[in-house]
Amino acid sequence: MTEVSHSGVDDVPEGMEKIRYDDQTVRLFVFATIFWGIVGMAVGVIIALQLVVPETNFHKYFTFGRLRPVHTNAVIFAFAGNAIFAAVYYSTQRLVKARMASDLLSKIHFWGWQSIIVAAAITLPLGFTQTKEYAELEWPIAIAIAVIWIVFAVNFFWTLKNRREKHLYVALWFYIASIITVAVLHVVNNLVIPVGWLESYSIFSGVHDAMVQWWYGHNAVAFVLTTPFLGLMYYFLPKAANRPIFSYKLSIAHFWSLTFIYIWAGPHHLHYTSLPEWAATMGMVFSVMLWMPSWGGMINGLFTLRGAWDKVRKQPELKFFVAGITFYGMATFEGPMMSVKIVNSLSHYTDWTIAHVHSAALGWNGFMTFGMIYWLLPKLWKTKLWSKALANAHFWLALVGILLYVIAMYSAGITQGLMWRAFDESGNLMYDNFMETVTAILPMYWVRLVGGTLYLVATCLAVVNLYMTIRKSKEEGRDLSDPVALVPVPAWKHKDDEEAPEGADGTVDPAEGGERQPRWDDWLYSIQEKVKHGWHRALEGWALMFTILTLIAILIGSVVGIVPLFTMKSTVPEIESVQPYTPLEWEGRDIYIAEGCHVCHSQMVRPLVSEIERYRDYSKPGEDIYEYPFLWGSKRTGPDLARVGGKYNHAWHALHFKDPQAIEPDSIMPAYPWLFEDELDLSRTSRKLRALQRLGVPYSDEEVDNAEELARTQAEQIARELGSQNPDFAGLENKDVIALIAYLQRLGTDIKTDEGDQ
Amino acid sequence: MSRTSPEDSKYPDVIIEGHDYDGIKEYDNPMPAWWLWIFYATIAWSVFYIAALGAGWIADYDTQLERGKERIAQKQAAAAELAPVIEVNEETLTDLLDDQEALSRGADVYATRCAQCHGAEGQGGIGAPFDDDDWLFADGLVSQFEIIRDGLAAEGMPAHDRMLDDQEIADVTAFINSF
Numbered sequence: 001m002t003e004v005s006h007s008g009v010d011d012v013p014e015g016m017e018k019i020r021y022d023d024q025t026v027r028l029f030v031f032a033t034i035f036w037g038i039v040g041m042a043v044g045v046i047i048a049l050q051l052v053v054p055e056t057n058f059h060k061y062f063t064f065g066r067l068r069p070v071h072t073n074a075v076i077f078a079f080a081g082n083a084i085f086a087a088v089y090y091s092t093q094r095l096v097k098a099r100m101a102s103d104l105l106s107k108i109h110f111w112g113w114q115s116i117i118v119a120a121a122i123t124l125p126l127g128f129t130q131t132k133e134y135a136e137l138e139w140p141i142a143i144a145i146a147v148i149w150i151v152f153a154v155n156f157f158w159t160l161k162n163r164r165e166k167h168l169y170v171a172l173w174f175y176i177a178s179i180i181t182v183a184v185l186h187v188v189n190n191l192v193i194p195v196g197w198l199e200s201y202s203i204f205s206g207v208h209d210a211m212v213q214w215w216y217g218h219n220a221v222a223f224v225l226t227t228p229f230l231g232l233m234y235y236f237l238p239k240a241a242n243r244p245i246f247s248y249k250l251s252i253a254h255f256w257s258l259t260f261i262y263i264w265a266g267p268h269h270l271h272y273t274s275l276p277e278w279a280a281t282m283g284m285v286f287s288v289m290l291w292m293p294s295w296g297g298m299i300n301g302l303f304t305l306r307g308a309w310d311k312v313r314k315q316p317e318l319k320f321f322v323a324g325i326t327f328y329g330m331a332t333f334e335g336p337m338m339s340v341k342i343v344n345s346l347s348h349y350t351d352w353t354i355a356h357v358h359s360a361a362l363g364w365n366g367f368m369t370f371g372m373i374y375w376l377l378p379k380l381w382k383t384k385l386w387s388k389a390l391a392n393a394h395f396w397l398a399l400v401g402i403l404l405y406v407i408a409m410y411s412a413g414i415t416q417g418l419m420w421r422a423f424d425e426s427g428n429l430m431y432d433n434f435m436e437t438v439t440a441i442l443p444m445y446w447v448r449l450v451g452g453t454l455y456l457v458a459t460c461l462a463v464v465n466l467y468m469t470i471r472k473s474k475e476e477g478r479d480l481s482d483p484v485a486l487v488p489v490p491a492w493k494h495k496d497d498e499e500a501p502e503g504a505d506g507t508v509d510p511a512e513g514g515e516r517q518p519r520w521d522d523w524l525y526s527i528q529e530k531v532k533h534g535w536h537r538a539l540e541g542w543a544l545m546f547t548i549l550t551l552i553a554i555l556i557g558s559v560v561g562i563v564p565l566f567t568m569k570s571t572v573p574e575i576e577s578v579q580p581y582t583p584l585e586w587e588g589r590d591i592y593i594a595e596g597c598h599v600c601h602s603q604m605v606r607p608l609v610s611e612i613e614r615y616r617d618y619s620k621p622g623e624d625i626y627e628y629p630f631l632w633g634s635k636r637t638g639p640d641l642a643r644v645g646g647k648y649n650h651a652w653h654a655l656h657f658k659d660p661q662a663i664e665p666d667s668i669m670p671a672y673p674w675l676f677e678d679e680l681d682l683s684r685t686s687r688k689l690r691a692l693q694r695l696g697v698p699y700s701d702e703e704v705d706n707a708e709e710l711a712r713t714q715a716e717q718i719a720r721e722l723g724s725q726n727p728d729f730a731g732l733e734n735k736d737v738i739a740l741i742a743y744l745q746r747l748g749t750d751i752k753t754d755e756g757d758q
Numbered sequence: 759m760s761r762t763s764p765e766d767s768k769y770p771d772v773i774i775e776g777h778d779y780d781g782i783k784e785y786d787n788p789m790p791a792w793w794l795w796i797f798y799a800t801i802a803w804s805v806f807y808i809a810a811l812g813a814g815w816i817a818d819y820d821t822q823l824e825r826g827k828e829r830i831a832q833k834q835a836a837a838a839e840l841a842p843v844i845e846v847n848e849e850t851l852t853d854l855l856d857d858q859e860a861l862s863r864g865a866d867v868y869a870t871r872c873a874q875c876h877g878a879e880g881q882g883g884i885g886a887p888f889d890d891d892d893w894l895f896a897d898g899l900v901s902q903f904e905i906i907r908d909g910l911a912a913e914g915m916p917a918h919d920r921m922l923d924d925q926e927i928a929d930v931t932a933f934i935n936s937f
Contacts, residue, residue, distance in 0.1 A: 091780075094780040095779050095780055097780075165779065167777075167779075169779040169782065235780075235782070238782045238783075239780070239781070239782065244771075244773055244782070244783040244784055244785050245782065245783070245784040245785065246769075246785055246787055247769075247784075247785055247786075247787035247788065247789060248774055248777065248784040248785065248786060248787075249786070249787065249788060249789050250787070250789045250790075250793070251784070253789055253794075257797070272819065277818055277819050281807070281808060281811060284807075285803075285804035285807055285808060286804070288800050288803065288804060289797075289800045289801055289804055291796070291797075291800055292793055292794075292796050292797035292800060293797070295793065296789075296793065299790060299793060423830060423833065425833065425837065426833065426834065426836075426837030426838075426841070426923075427830045427831070427832075427833030427834030427835075427836075427837055428834075428920065428921070432920070432921050433870065433871075533776075607819050607820070607822075607823045608822075608823065608826065609823065609826035609827055609829070609830050612823075613830070613920075618823075646911065647916065648884075648914050648916070649884065649913060649914020650914075651884050651914070652875065652884045652914055655883070655884060662883075663874045663875075663884075664874060725884075725914070726884065
């Protein structure tokens, strides 16, 4: 079943069929992977720089808060996303012995996906964001994603239907799980109510919104960055090493346990928050149980290489695979560990999370992708890789880059986490000025910048190799038309065909060709026949049932994890003093979101002594009922803001926005001078309040109708106060900064308790 | 059937007939026993954890917080007992005005806690200036001391009672009068 070039096959032998694989689409996805990889990593380097040299937040649309989501989206959905598609398109065709079902759908998929990425790269810096991590893209783009994903799914499942190989290989199981789960996650977490073309509010608020987001967020990690890459590994690793998969039984056990368990783990992102403790506990225990299912993939990968270790030295792609799988093993041990509450109380909000993510993303996703690409280049361009030495250089440089990055971030995260909670012997916070805990880790931020830059440079070496390999292919005049393969006509597909009676495994057995009378118990025998290689083998031959069972596996955890939270009243005990934001404050909140303040600031004080000592009372679920969407944040690059209202006067905030370093000389917060120039836009305030009213926020019709006037009045009052505190800031009533200050001064003020007494 | 793996393998490495996907074959090896056992152990631990949390053997959020608060309260109480009791009145504060040690301690406190709002040279900014003799809110040294300790919430002057002890507040009170 070797693939031959187009011209090589003219006559097809009896019992064989000719298929042409579509490799052009794969080539396109490879280009896109590399291109967006460079873009995403470059933005990563830029934002790493912004954290040490705040002056590099040089333009309104290029501040840290706006660029960080560009970075995460680019590397997850553009770099890893395109890599996944390249892997799926290349391997699926060969594993099922069929061309991708529709060239048109393949084209729509490719170009549609790239357009979505471009739309993301434009809208995110402009401040159009739903704020939820990895689901930031506004609703029209989210709908486009759903459509393109369905196109992909149709193309994929249709190809499965056309398959000539009866049984689905384990790589395909992982692809199936990824495709259906991402569809479910994406739809549920993007349920919003639009208030403009690029503006919307989540239909969930506070605790519920947080739960849905992290059910999504965690499983985006699972079903975008883990399962498709396991599928990739299961195809490309044994191909590259030319070794059988270590254990089929392990494949089955770890596939189903992983798929079933992963979906429950989301709430481990919400330990010690307002999420009820029982829900967080479920997240924790399922994360711990996820350890071995994850390691099943690592074992099957590494053990497949037994007896082939000499090849690792010779083939650069195998080096990438081995290191990638090792990073996967480390990250999937660390993840469960960080899910344990006691560890999480230290790691959460710190750079430890960033370290964890990058050992997985740069190590596992990056290296598996580059391993695949180095293996694919010669196949796709029908020539040898231009330079193995350069590929090896890429590997070592990138490895050093990752190590610098993660070591720096581990030490930054742990250092800062410990400083936040340190008490001196007289029972006071040792570092009660937040900036002390920032300056302590700035040297580590520099090291991270170096590590990230090395990784980016290393990726550029891949570009050189790609370019030169293609040039070489052209010079050698290689024929890049679709490769053709000869495969046996699948007997199992022609059930009614007398001449091709079916054996259980799809092969034609000449001994069973004779005629016989049907008997009443034939159906029993047929079942026995079907499962004679085990029930799972039968399932592998039944793609539809396999898909349905996978769907059920992921729905169980989703439903059991989420539904009770929504139905139980005790989740969110009411707090009477909590009132909706005023129209002006709401506009301020939207500015906060557009500027990406939530990227650096959390709004969730945890019930830990060190936190209530630093930020006063811990946050209650009832405080968040009008938070559409929730803004708890996941990283504290700056201090928590849940209770910042009234902590400073307006003039402090104004000066702080104009020039943070004037207040804290070492502050790494960007300056926001445009807040003092941009006119406060109140034209949509009414519409926004109407949408919120529909979601259940108790605004009166009068408030909704007069939203603009109400906002103006409050703005004038705050501007007056500000002007009297500091005449330099007089006359700002029509500027954005007033709305933002109004919002900040409101935060946490609805509850008048101190030091955690209820 | 072929054995292609190293001789010392613990696993039988028998290739499964009929499993051939684009040339990829699969061994019929069992799952590693340690893998299976650790998996079972994590399940058992999870069941145990939930039960123990429910039964109160493992502290829940509230209990943890209460214990933490107690620990800190004890520390604070102990420290309060040991802390030098300083008497704060017009006289003791006036004495500090030309106590060089107190002034230099006060300067340190000022640089880290106050300069951001009152200016490095006491020239004012977000907060009132100290380089003139006008006081907007304070009336005498004790009143300054109290403002620094308790803050002026309505004006945006933060309380410092949780960050500074009385001695430090007295020092910085002296210092702001030296501009």
